[in-house]
Amino acid sequence: MNQYPNTIEYLEKHHQIFIEQTPTAIAMLDTNMVYLAASKQWIRDFKLEKETIIGRSHYDIFPEIGDDWKAKHQKCLQGAIDICDEAPFYRLDGTIQWIYWDVRPWYLADGRIGGLLMHTGDITERKEKELKEKQYNTILRDTSDIARIGTWEIDLIKDKVTWSNMVYEIHEAPLDYKPSIASGLTFFDDEESRNSILNALKEAQEIGTPINLTLHLRTLKDNYRWVKVIGKIERINGVSSKILGITQDITSSKNSEKLLNVAHAELEAIFNSNSIALITTDKDGVINRFNSGAEQILGYSAKEMIGIQKPEIYLFKNELKIFKKDMELQFNGGSNGADFNYRNEKIFNTRQWTFKRKDGTTFPGLKTLTAIQDEDGLNNGFVAVITDISKIKEVKDExxxxxxxxxxxxxxxxxxxxxxxxxxxxxxxxxxxxxxxxxxxxxxxxxxxxxxxxxxxxxxxxxxxxxxxxxxxxxxxxxxxxxxxxxxxxxxxxxxxxxxxxxxxxxxxxxxxxxxVTESKMIEQSLINAKQELEAYTQKLSLQNQQLADFTHITSHNLRAPVANLNSLLEIYSYAENDEERTDIFNKFSSVIDHLSSTLNTLIEALKAKVGDANENIEKVYFEDVFKDTSQILSGAILKSNAVIDTDFSQLTHISYNKIYMESIFLNLIGNAIKYSAEDRAPHIEIKTEVKNEINIITFKDNGLGIDLKKHGSKLFGLNKVFHRHPDAKGVGLYLTKTQIEAMGGTISATSEVNVGTTFTIKFN
Structure with a gap:
């Protein structure tokens, strides 16, 4: 008779027995995540020896399993396979178990999923070793950085020197620097250091003597550092092949050592002082230091005191009793406990005491008492600094x-x-x-x-x-x-x-x-008022000087253009072909001369007037009138160059301004446009006024040579700055123009392109 009439049940039972005997950690679960079978290794890995797991839910046995893992299990029950090389498994007892797994579905004979097969491995021991090694390496690296220790290697066979990053940092050398024995010697200024290095390398190579040197090197950035160099030889088949070593930057410790020596010297100086008494005791209260100052103040010799006497020999009992009560109050809340010992408290106390000299006389002294504590916070003794204050009464009287x-x-x-x-x-x-x-x-x-x-x-x-x-x-x-x-x-x-x-x-x-300070405050205020008046007067004088300078430049500049215009007309006159042309040109002579006379008269009247703020000479200025006057002055240059000038003053016909300044601005900008015109085309100048955002604007646009603003933009309006080789270029016009515009509270800017032209934009205040 067949023991297992149901072949499927027989096979499942067979599989369960097989899983239980498998030497790896395997578990078989049904679709409800209930255990059907588990290998002995599974039981051991997850410490389930005392648990009965067959027939129980996987999540009951492992309640620490989170929703993320449960979601993965559900996907596997739908046919997915979940494989992980390593992951931490956080147990309820607070421990971490590192495991890998392979979770996949198992199938019934009819092809349906019967549950999950879980194959895991406990890699906790290996992972902890890896983590410890990583931690060790991190600590080693951090220690190296903190201690500033770097490694180096000299390959004697290949004659090659290798440095770690820290050694490069110590030498302040770039990482592409190629070190060698010869170049390494250049880091040391003195011949003695270089010889000690060569001898140490030689002895290490020939007889295996370890290298142990303290050196003072100069880095590539000319900074000096103290370094400790340690190395040992490595041999292969009895032949010296490499020298391995470390270099440590000990500059900080060297400096600390120097400071410690200085501090020690200062302490010695204090201890040997004759002006104060310095006395120390051990933990039992016996004097173990008694300086020369104490000898002079108290009359005892150090030989009489050290190792023999206690401070009680030169103190009064009643003051000691008061001191102890005060310490009880400070450290023990005033309790009179019999076990209280003020010698075990961290005492720092300064007070006046009465001291007894060896000859019986007394004197008042100021004593600072400080407890000397060990690393456990227990007193190892006291330091007392005593000063004779017997003269304080005299000082009080004084x-x-x-x-x-x-x-x-x-x-x-x-x-x-x-x-x-x-x-x-x-x-x-x-x-x-x-x-x-x-x-x-x-x-x-x-x-x-x-x-x-x-x-x-x-x-x-x-x-x-x-x-x-x-x-x-x-x-x-x-x-x-x-x-x-x-x-x-x-x-x-x-x-x-x-x-x-x-x-x-x-x-x-x-x-x-x-x-x-009422009176001094009044005097101070008077001085401030006087200072402010003086500053205002100085500013006014400065402004007047600037105005005089401007008038000087304007005069020379404005007169230069009419004179140049006369020269141009004279040249044109000499080439005239008939009397009609000569007559027309002669009439222009008359116009230019009239305007020159007018200009001279205007400037003379301006100079006669009291020079002050440019705003004092404000009047209504019509752009069309200024343009006509300028055209007359420059008529010769306009005829000679065939210049075409278009104007549009429809949006803004006039403004309140300094007329002399406005005429100078027109003369400079139109004159420059003609002067620096391109050789292959006649000058075309466009002058336009407009109002934008309640700001009055005028633009002068030409088609001349243009200016390279990237090259000359910063000095465009500078005094005596020229940008083209023109015989009449003086570098004054734009400087004056900018000065005059800014004096009236306005601004001027320029845009330009070489061989295309330039546009000047003036914004009036």
Missing amino acids: LRKKNDLLNLAEQLSLLGHWQWNIVDDVASWSDNLFALLDHEGEKFAINFDTYFSMVHDDDKEKVLKHFELAKKEKEFKNFTHRIVTFAGNIKTIKIIANVISNKKGETVEMVGTCQD
Whole structure:
């Protein structure tokens, strides 16, 4: 009889047995993700030895599986195959298991999907090794960067030197630099260093001596650095083949060493000082250092004290008792616990003590006591710095005298001092401050409101903000304001103060001085007014000088054009073929001469007048009239060049302007257009006015030689700047034009193309 009447069931059972015995991690699940079979390796990999998984849901056994993996499983149940080389599997116990997998469907005999086959592998150990190695390499690289350590190699067979990036950085050399033994020696200035390197390389190659050098090199950027060079020989079959080594930049440690030596020398100087006593004790309170200053102040020798005595020998018991109570209050909250030992606290205390000398005499001294703590925060002893302050009483007497002198000085300088306790809002004023504020009679209790009520109403907000800012920033900046005194007088006072904070950083007090600067303020204002008047006068003189210079240039420039025009007419006259032409030209002579006379008269009248602001000579100027006058002046040049000039003043017929300036602008721009015309074509000039966005504009467009603005644009309007080889080019016209336009508050700009022409655009104010 057939044990498995259902062949399909038989095969499934066979497959399950096969999977269970498979040496790799394989699991077989149905379409509901319920386990049908799992290999022993699967059980071991996922630590399921104590679990019964057959018949249970995959997601019950692994509740940590997220929705993303579940979605992938559903795709596989639709026929997809999911393969992953490595991925972290985050377990509920917080551990990470690295696995790879191959998930694919298995099929029934009729072709339907019966579930999933999962083949996985636990690669956690390998992955952790990789991560540790990566971490190690990262730490090694970071350590190398932080410690500035680089590697190098000398191939003795190939005679080749190789540097790591850090060695290049230490030498400040580019990565394409080719190092060699010979070039490496050039980084060292002194012959001794170079010889030590050559000897070290020779000994390493011949007898295998390790290289260990400290050198001072000069980088390619001429910076000096200290380096530590270590190397060892590598042999193949007894033959030296390579020298492997490292170079470390120890400049920082060398500099620190120098600073440490300096600090040590300074400490030694302090310790050997005769003016202060420096005494140290060990953790048991026994004196282990007693400098010469202590010997002189206390009368004991160091030999009598070191390793023998404790500080109690020169201190009084009652002061020691007070000191201990104070330390209990500071460190133990005032508790009188028997186990309290002030020697274990991080003490830093400065106070006055009474000291006993060896001969029995006493003196007051200021002692700063500092605990010396080890790395665990426990006291290893104390350092005491003692200063004899027996002369302070004498100084106090002297200070009292000086205070009297200070009061006199305050009276002479109209000065008083004050103090304000911010916490309690209690203030105190000196006698002279009361007097400065016109107070008569007895002094009385004051606070901030007393002062603030006297501040001038217009200055109250400023004063309040100033004090609030001083409290916030813990810094009082000097400032001046007005105040109404007790007698009703308005004075200007200057306040200088310091802000005092407590140990918590809270502003608790202000102290300062108050000076009556009313008279000096008035003098200062008078000086400011005088200075402003002087500056205005100077500016006016400067402007007048500039105007005179402009008139000089205008005169020479405006007269040059009519004279040149006369020369042109004279030349044309000499070539005239008949009397009619001569008569016509002669008439133009008369017109030009008349205009020349008019120009001279105008300039003379302008120079006679008081030179001032160009705006003082404003009048209504019609563009058509200016153009006609300019055409008459340049008639010879226009005839000779056959120039054609088109004008359009319909949009803007006139403006209020300095007429002399406007005539000069027309003369310069039209004259330049003719002067710098192209040889192969007659000059064509277009002059047009318009109004854009309420701005008055005039343009002068020509078809002349043009200007290379990329080359000459920055100096186009410069004085004595010429851009074409023309015998009459002086480099003045455009400079004057720009100066005159800007003097009237306008602007001029140009666009140009070589051998095409130039357009000048003027925007009037």
